[in-house]
Amino acid sequence: MKNGKISESVLKRSVLKQLHTTSDRILFKPAVGEDCAVISMQAGDQTKLVTATQTFTLDVSDKHVRANCAVYDALNNIYAMGAGPIGIELALLVPTTENEAVLRETVRAIDAVCEEAGIVVLGGHTQVSRAVKNIVVTVTAIGEACEQALTPxxxxxxxxxxxxxxxxxxxxxxxxxxxxxxxxxxxxxxxxxxxxxxxxxxxxxxxxxxxxxxxxxxxxxxxxxxxxxxxxxxxxxxxxxxxxxxxxxxxxxxxxxxxxxxxxxxxxxxxxxxxxxxxxxxxxxxxxxxxxxxxxxxxxxxxxxxxxxxxxxxxxxxxxxxxxxxxxxxxxx
Structure with missing residues (x-):
């Protein structure tokens, strides 16, 4: 397959068609063009939990570039759904060729972007792996919105x-x-x-x-x-x-x-x-x-x-x- 985001036909055929579990707490099922999950926390509550996930894979040297793109590519999905962000879950895959100083600087840059956006890093996972040749950042943004304000x-x-x-x-x-x-x-x-x-x-x-x-x-x-x-x-x-x-x-x-x-x-x-x-x-x-x-x-x-x-x-x-x-x-x- 080609590098980058998969095509719509592959997404429909090999991803969306394989998803069979449903829940009455989910307002929008996974679909082309819908980048957020919207979840009802309890019956009758108009406030919904909104999440969106993005992965930044480009091999860039500028840590500020990586941090800005990784964080805002996820947050912009939250904003577009009419939600206000609370924070992010952060997952980092780090190649074995990198050192701890690079990891530290990467996390520091991401934290600085979060501070600018008025959110926090809620948690996540960090792992060193031979499977990657550059740092791969996955951000799951988490926010909340009133149901009437949603803009899917x-x-x-x-x-x-x-x-x-x-x-x-x-x-x-x-x-x-x-x-x-x-x-x-x-x-x-x-x-x-x-x-x-x-x-x-x-x-x-x-x-x-x-x-x-x-x-x-x-x-x-x-x-x-x-x-x-x-x-x-x-x-x-x-x-x-x-x-x-x-x-x-x-x-x-x-x-x-x-x-x-x-x-x-x-x-x-x-x-x-x-x-x-x-x-x-x-x-x-x-x-x-x-x-x-x-x-x-x-x-x-x-x-x-x-x-x-x-x-x-x-x-x-x-x-x-x-x-x-x-x-x-x-x-x-």
Whole structure:
């Protein structure tokens, strides 16, 4: 199989179809596009436990990059579900070639990100293994939400506005600028690379999610692996809707375009932590709320009652493909 997140067909065939145990305490069963588990703790209690798990496997040297991506890739799922995080469970697989000092610095970096996010490390597991060649970080974020505030991907309906916040490909751009600096210096200035590398501190979606939920939304999905194209597909698949998306309206920074061109990758299929897809009946109202806190957001299209997920660029119309392996794995092969 290919490196990275498995394809939708493999997920459905070899993972989801193998899960047969159900529980009336679980609000949403495992499905494409639903990244959180929502659990009822006791009958009649409107407060739900929300969990989400993400694994960061890229072989990066910058511990701050690893920590930010590992923690926020999980937390952003919690924010997108309308929940407030409490803390994380942390699992570390460490190769035998690493020393204790590297482990200590890695944990210290993760703890610093948690402090910034206002959460704690609740527990976890750490193991040294010959099965890995670099540190692998798995984060399970744990939060809580009132049932009425939940914003699952499956709640999107036809005839609604599609909003994208932040900038697509931002997380991948930051990782590449931090980890592939020597290669990028053959074309770009130090100032250009430094600016792109600093985006790693802008991948939390806590503020955007809170502002949007306060304005009234149907569904939110965070864009991470597979980029904005993958996230749009997953959102549509979860809710069984179609999409009409104006490609030219998708918010993207020029340095993301230039760095993607340098590595010959598609920026719309690149790690997009820091960006949310929001589905709302009144997108303009949501934009006003986001603008109050200085958040970048654009209405990029609408949901439809067909099965077609369409990308529009001027007179050209083409179909969105099922979520693909993230482009960053072409660089970190």
């Amino acid at each position: 991907s499956s709640a999107a309906a036809p005839g609604m506005d599609v909003i994208v916040t932040g900038y697509v490909g931002l997380e991948g751009t930051a990782i590449l600028a931090n980890e592939k600096r020597a290669e990028l210096e053959t074309r770009f200035s130090k100032a250009f690379i430094d600016k792109s590398a600093a985006y790693i501190d802008n991948i939390s979606t806590a503020m955007e999610a809170a502002s949007a939920i306060g304005a009234g939304v149907a569904a939110i999905h965070d864009a991470s692996q597979g980029g904005i194209f993958g996230a749009l597909w997953d959102m549509a698949e979860a809710s069984g809707i179609g999409l009409d998306i104006d490609l030219k309206k998708l918010p993207i920074r020029q340095d993301t375009i230039e760095i993607s061109e340098f590595f010959d990758i598609n920026p719309y299929k690149l790690l997009s932590g820091g960006s949310l897809i929001i589905i709302a009946a009144d997108g303009t109202r949501v934009l006003r709320e986001l603008e109050k806190t200085g958040q970048n957001a654009v209405i990029v299209g609408a949901t439809t009652d067909s099965n077609d997920r369409v990308l529009i660029s001027g007179e050209e119309r083409r179909f969105l493909e099922t979520a693909q392996t993230d482009e960053i794995y072409k660089v970190f092969n």
